[in-house]
Amino acid sequence: xxxxxxxxxxxxxxxxxxxxxxxxxxxxxxxxxxxxxxxxxxxxxxxxxxxxxxxxxxxxxxxxxxxxxxxxxxxxxxxxxxxxxxxxxxxxxxxxxxxxxxxxxxxxxxxxxxxxxxxxxxxxxxxxxxxxxxxxxxxxxxxxxxxxxxxxxxxxxxxxxxxxxxxxxxxxxxxxxxxxxxxxxxxxxxxxxxxxxxxxxxxxxxxxxxxxxxxxxxxxxxxxxxxxxxxxxxxxxxxxxxxxxxxxxxxxxxxxxxxxxxxxxxxxxxxxxxxxxxxxxxxxxxxxxxxxxxxxxxxxxxxxxxxxxxxxxxxxxxxxxxxxxxxxxxxxxxxxxxxxxxxxxxxxxxxxxxxxxxxxxxxxxxxxxxxxxxxxxxxxxxxxxxxxxxxxxxxxxxxxxxxxxxxxxxxxxxxxxxxxxxxxxxxxxxxxxxxxxxxxxxxxxxxxxxxxxxxxxxxxxxxxxxxxxxxxxxxxxxxxxxxxxxxxxxxxxxxxxxxxxxxxxxxxxxxxxxxxxxxxxxxxxxxxxxxxxxxxxxxxxxxxxxxxxxxxxxxxxxxxxxxxxxxxxxxxxxxxxxxxxxxxxxxxxxxxxxxxxxxxxxxxxxxxxxxxxx
Numbered sequence: 001x002x003x004x005x006x007x008x009x010x011x012x013x014x015x016x017x018x019x020x021x022x023x024x025x026x027x028x029x030x031x032x033x034x035x036x037x038x039x040x041x042x043x044x045x046x047x048x049x050x051x052x053x054x055x056x057x058x059x060x061x062x063x064x065x066x067x068x069x070x071x072x073x074x075x076x077x078x079x080x081x082x083x084x085x086x087x088x089x090x091x092x093x094x095x096x097x098x099x100x101x102x103x104x105x106x107x108x109x110x111x112x113x114x115x116x117x118x119x120x121x122x123x124x125x126x127x128x129x130x131x132x133x134x135x136x137x138x139x140x141x142x143x144x145x146x147x148x149x150x151x152x153x154x155x156x157x158x159x160x161x162x163x164x165x166x167x168x169x170x171x172x173x174x175x176x177x178x179x180x181x182x183x184x185x186x187x188x189x190x191x192x193x194x195x196x197x198x199x200x201x202x203x204x205x206x207x208x209x210x211x212x213x214x215x216x217x218x219x220x221x222x223x224x225x226x227x228x229x230x231x232x233x234x235x236x237x238x239x240x241x242x243x244x245x246x247x248x249x250x251x252x253x254x255x256x257x258x259x260x261x262x263x264x265x266x267x268x269x270x271x272x273x274x275x276x277x278x279x280x281x282x283x284x285x286x287x288x289x290x291x292x293x294x295x296x297x298x299x300x301x302x303x304x305x306x307x308x309x310x311x312x313x314x315x316x317x318x319x320x321x322x323x324x325x326x327x328x329x330x331x332x333x334x335x336x337x338x339x340x341x342x343x344x345x346x347x348x349x350x351x352x353x354x355x356x357x358x359x360x361x362x363x364x365x366x367x368x369x370x371x372x373x374x375x376x377x378x379x380x381x382x383x384x385x386x387x388x389x390x391x392x393x394x395x396x397x398x399x400x401x402x403x404x405x406x407x408x409x410x411x412x413x414x415x416x417x418x419x420x421x422x423x424x425x426x427x428x429x430x431x432x433x434x435x436x437x438x439x440x441x442x443x444x445x446x447x448x449x450x451x452x453x454x455x456x457x458x459x460x461x462x463x464x465x466x467x468x469x470x471x472x473x474x475x476x477x478x479x480x481x482x483x484x485x486x487x488x489x490x491x492x493x494x495x496x497x498x499x500x501x502x503x504x505x506x507x508x509x510x511x512x513x514x515x516x517x518x519x520x521x522x523x524x525x526x527x528x529x530x531x532x533x534x535x536x537x538x539x540x541x542x543x544x545x546x547x548x549x550x551x552x553x554x555x556x557x558x559x560x561x562x563x564x565x566x567x568x569x570x571x572x573x574x575x576x577x578x579x580x581x582x583x584x585x586x587x588x589x590x591x592x593x594x595x596x597x598x599x600x601x602x603x604x605x606x607x608x609x610x611x612x613x614x
Contacts, residue, residue: 013384014090018043021086027351035079046087060439063088078362081369082355089377089440115209118220122201125224125456127467129231130194132459134187134466137477137504137597140237140419144503145519147189147238150175151507154184158323160331165518166339166528169319169332170277171240186507187474191467193238196246201227203249204429211256211395212433221448225371225429228451231459232364233599234418240279241422247275248282249426255292255308256398260300262307269311277319280340281409282423288405292398334535342527343413353416360418367451374444375431379403382434396434403427478593483508486553486587486609495552500576501566502555502607514551515543524567543571554581554610565605576608583613 022043025036042063049059063084070076133139149163153176159169182188201223208219229235230242254268272289275282293304323332358376362369382400391397406423413420435441466473474480483505498514499506500523506513515523516538522528523543532538539545547554556576557565568574578584587609595601 013387014380017090017380024351027349028355029352030079030355035083038080039083042083042087046091049091059091060088076366078359078369081362081366082358082373085370085373086377088443089374090380091439092381092437114216118205118216118223119202121220122205122223122227123198125227126194126198126201128460128463129227129456130197130236131191131463131466132231133233133236133599134190134463134470135473136233136599137186137479139233139599140239141503141520143190143238144507146172146175146240147179147186148503148507148513148518150179151184151510152512154179155512158326158328160323160335161326161328162512162516163518164331164335164516164532166335166343166522167240168277168280168336169323170274171243171279174243174278175238185474186477186480186504187470190238191470193242196243197227197230199246200242200249200426203246203253204426207249207253207256208430208433211253212430214433218432221445222429222432224448224452225375225432226426228368228448228456229361229372229425229429230422231456232360235422235425237419239419239422241419244275244278244282245422245426247271247278248285248423251275251289252398252402255289255304256395258394260297260303262303265304265307266311269308269313270315271311272308273312273315277315280336281413284409284412285402285405288398288402291401295394295397330535331537334531334537338531338535339528342531349416350411353410354421356416357418357421365451365455367447368455370447371444371451372428374440374447375428375435378431378435378440381436382431385434385436399427399430399434403431478597479504480508482589482593482609489587489611490552497553497555498546498551499555500568501557505555505609514546514549517542520566524569526569529570541571543568543574547571547574550612552612554612555608556610557605557607560604560606576610578608578610581610581612585611585613587611 022036022039025031025039030036030039045059045062049055049062052058066080067076067084070080138144145165146167149159149165149167150172152159152161152163153173155162157163159165159172165172178192179189182192204226205219205223208214208222209216214222248271251268251271254264254271257264268289272282272285275285289308290305293301293308296304320329320332323329358369358372361372379400382396386393386396386400403424406427409423410420432444435444479502482502486505487509496514497506497509497511500515501520503513503518503520517523517528517532529538533540554576558576559565562575562577564574564576578586589607589609591606594605594607595603
């Protein structure tokens with residue numbers, strides 16, 4: 001019988017990991033035979049060095065020389081960095097100092113001023129990194145959809161009642177609250193939404209400091225890693241994942257306490273209910289909470305489940321009753337259950353999508369990729385040491401469980417969107433608590449220092465300028481000015497708009513979309529359209545019906561070849577062309593305004609505003 005503990009101690013488990021990884025090289029997109037040669041060469045260095053007395057010196061000297069040579073030649077590729085860090089991170093110089101290493105880092109000093117200083121620093125870094133791109137009106141069109149549905153609450157409509165999108169209702173309710181606080185100023189709304197990024201970073205700090213017994217410095221570093229990864233343009237958007245993480249993280253912090261309190265577990269259940277009512281995909285973490293209850297003190301299992309349920313179930317029942325009372329139970333359950341299950345059945349390229357995400361970090365900053373990959377591959381060390389300790393460490397077991405579920409969330413989502421990886425981005429920085437070995441700590445801290453100086457610091461000026469000039473930036477937003485131009489054409493406010501793109505126009509004009517389905521790409525998502533048609537929530541020809549009513553304004557877009565930019569599976573004969581529509585005219589729009597509005601501008605796209613004569 002194989003002794004798995006002995007296998008771990010003799011590095012045989014790493015042989016298994018490396019063998020599996022080698023077989024998955026093609027799945028990760030490392031298809032070139034040269035990549036496999038590099039892998040085998042680095043693997044040879046790894047095992048030969050492990051057998052020699054001076055192997056540590058040989059191993060690090062060779063890898064350092066390779067890194068410096070290719071870096072100096074400007075030939076350091078993502079593939080080489082990825083494979084090097086796989087072996088460097090898992091190379092153990094000293095046997096099993098892992099759990100003692102945690103104590104080396106820890107400074108259990110209850111000084112509130114240090115905590116306040118750390119959290120203040122975290123808040124400052126969030127402000128500096130999250131407002132770099134405020135001068136761009138649109139980072140992701142998902143935000144336009146979210147605030148349009150949220151804006152409907154000001155008119156007395158529940159989410160899904162007049163406008164439909166696929167997020168859960170609490171997401172729109174909290175977005176409407178932020179819009180209210182920001183006086184419906186779109187730019188101020190984007191700044192205020194960053195409070196969730198700060199809450200997430202603060203939770204990482206508290207989990208590292210309170211649960212993992214880390215120093216204030218190490219805990220702050222963990223938070224900074226999360227913030228730095230979240231400083232990329234796409235990650236500054238107002239995603240449901242960012243908002244739901246605040247409640248997932250809060251619930252995780254509460255249930256990983258070493259002491260039992262019924263109020264703590266009721267609060268944890270309530271937070272988890274909030275998370276699932278913001279993004280139903282977070283329900284995958286219910287398995288994690290159940291396991292945490294089971295691996296804790298055995299005498300408290302039933303109490304934990306009971307009080308957690310007391311927080312979780314009533315909130316869902318309340319929302320269910322609200323939708324039932326308003327005759328919206330069918331669309332609520334379809335959005336909560338039917339569509340998410342259909343969503344997970346779409347195609348996925350799991351390993352390749354992970355590689356693409358990490359490579360995007362590499363393209364942003366070499367040192368950001370180094371930090372992420374080091375923590376990512378350090379998971380192998382953590383798993384090995386969990387096995388070696390016979391799964392005796394509650395906090396570490398809980399951490400690995402939730403990190404694994406975060407990866408599973410990305411797999412189940414099946415789309416490869418970067419924002420689906422945000423749960424991994426949240427939990428992964430906590431592994432700073434479990435780094436052992438001077439070489440890994442040195443690599444981590446040097447990389448963070450260089451990242452801060454070379455990448456983050458130069459961006460601080462942009463954030464300052466954007467916040468200082470926010471009123472001028474807001475008034476110069478191109479879509480906002482376009483909306484004002486459209487409004488000036490009509491003598492009264494009594495006009496209708498069908499927006500198949502550029503939904504911000506609707507928000508600025510405070511008008512609903514003539515289409516019940518709001519997001520442009522959802523018109524072509526069969527798993528959405530089929531569910532809504534089967535439940536008789538929309539008709540087969542809903543778009544044709546809308547167009548037959550001749551809305552006063554049609555906002556749409558085409559590619560340079562004249563085809564629709566966003567396909568319409570439900571009405572394939574529609575053409576975004578005023579010549580195809582009777583008695584219609586088009587507003588002349590300089591297309592360069594959209595390059596100033598959108599960070600991810602596509603020059604192949606032509607945006608149009610068509611007017612139908614009454």
